[in-house]
Amino acid sequence: MRPREETFLIVIIDDDGALREALDSLLQTAGFRTKSFASAEEFLRSSQRHQAACLVLDVWLAGMSGPDLQQHLAANGIHLPIVFITAHYDRDRRIGDEVLRAGAIAYLPKPFDDEELLDAVFSALRLPQQR
Numbered sequence: 815m816r817p818r819e820e821t822f823l824i825v826i827i828d829d830d831g832a833l834r835e836a837l838d839s840l841l842q843t844a845g846f847r848t849k850s851f852a853s854a855e856e857f858l859r860s861s862q863r864h865q866a867a868c869l870v871l872d873v874w875l876a877g878m879s880g881p882d883l884q885q886h887l888a889a890n891g892i893h894l895p896i897v898f899i900t901a902h903y904d905r906d907r908r909i910g911d912e913v914l915r916a917g918a919i920a921y922l923p924k925p926f927d928d929e930e931l932l933d934a935v936f937s938a939l940r941l942p943q944q945r
Contacts, residue, residue, distance in 0.1 A: 854878035895938035
């Protein structure tokens, strides 16, 4: 028997408030619990760093970048599945290759299709799709 989606906390880290709200809504509609942060530092100060099942993480953030957070977590023995999102997909292809080699589940260009993001999150959690 597989766990129910609402047992999983998906953490969204993006400095765009409107996108955070949209992602919260999308993931909650899919049955997940969500928590959003405007920065990597805000996430690291929270208790959710120990409760998160998956991160949806922007590459470019003020302060610590998404890839820097990925490295910080790994260096501290925290291995969370990460779905990276970026508005600069073509320019940042090298970064995409690096974060994927470091274990990220996906590297998605903004704007992305809702189903593409949900597919990546379900894959990160190794859950079958609910179609």
